Amino acid sequence: MPRLRAVETTEADPKAKALLEGVKAKLGVTPNLMRTMANSPAVLDAYLAFSNSLGRSSLSTKLREKIALAVGELNRCQYCLAAHSALGKMAGLGDEEIADSRRGVSPDRKTEAVLQFARRVVVERGWVKDEDVESVRTAGASDAEIAEVVATVALNVFTNYFNHVAGTEVDFAEVEPAKAPACAC
Numbered sequence: 001m002p003r004l005r006a007v008e009t010t011e012a013d014p015k016a017k018a019l020l021e022g023v024k025a026k027l028g029v030t031p032n033l034m035r036t037m038a039n040s041p042a043v044l045d046a047y048l049a050f051s052n053s054l055g056r057s058s059l060s061t062k063l064r065e066k067i068a069l070a071v072g073e074l075n076r077c078q079y080c081l082a083a084h085s086a087l088g089k090m091a092g093l094g095d096e097e098i099a100d101s102r103r104g105v106s107p108d109r110k111t112e113a114v115l116q117f118a119r120r121v122v123v124e125r126g127w128v129k130d131e132d133v134e135s136v137r138t139a140g141a142s143d144a145e146i147a148e149v150v151a152t153v154a155l156n157v158f159t160n161y162f163n164h165v166a167g168t169e170v171d172f173a174e175v176e177p178a179k180a181p182a183c184a185c
Contacts, residue, residue: 004166006035015041019048032171033079033159043162050155057148061091063111066101067118067152073102073177074122077160082172102178113139114149121153 009020009030016038024030037044054064065088072080081102088098097106104119106112117136120128136146162168 002036002167002169004036004039004168006032006169007038008035009038012038013041016044019044023048029171031083032169033083033163036166036168037162047155047158050151050158054148054152054155057151058142058144059148059152062088062093062097063114064152065091065093066097066106066111066115067149068156069098069101070104070115070118071122071153071156072160073104074119075157075160075164076177077163078175078177079163079168079170079172080156080160081175081177082170085175086172110140114141114145117141117146118149118153121150122157126150 007016007020009017009024012020019041020030020034020038023034034044034047037047055061057064059067065084068080068084069088072084085098088101093101100106101115104112104115106115113136117128117132120132124132133146136149137143141149
């Protein structure tokens with residue numbers, strides 16, 4: 001049950017209304033996450049700016065979606081798992097890639113290292129070890145990519161936590177988090 005209401009675009013503050021209209025123009029829909037963030041135009045603006053900025057990073061859309069799935073699984077965010085499963089499919093991920101990403105695995109060495117590193121960042125709350133950074137670097141990640149992975153994790157932790165607090169109603173095909181999201185990273 002939602003604890004924060006999803007704002008209708010027609011009822012939104014003028015700044016939030018413009019942002020919501022931009023989301024709808026881009027996605028064709030206005031997801032409940034953004035409608036709920038619209039309770040505070042500053043929150044919605046910050047989220048969209050951060051997200052748009054990371055869209056210009058060196059990480060591919062597919063990899064950012066894989067990271068979002070790994071983070072959402074660890075944080076047991078049903079909304080984000082549903083949203084990023086749908087967005088991942090739109091980006092070209094298959095069902096097996098989505099399932100692998102949720103577990104932090106990939107047949108590609110660099111992708112798996114990135115997913116494992118992202119998971120470590122979540123589990124260790126950023127206090128990763130030198131070996132964790134060296135492992136992802138050895139797999140081929142540049143310092144810029146490592147920085148962008150951390151930023152992508154931070155953005156997804158924000159949305160996970162926001163959804164947990166808000167009780168955002170899932171408006172994508174529902175996906176259940178794993179029963180025990182243990183991290184073997």
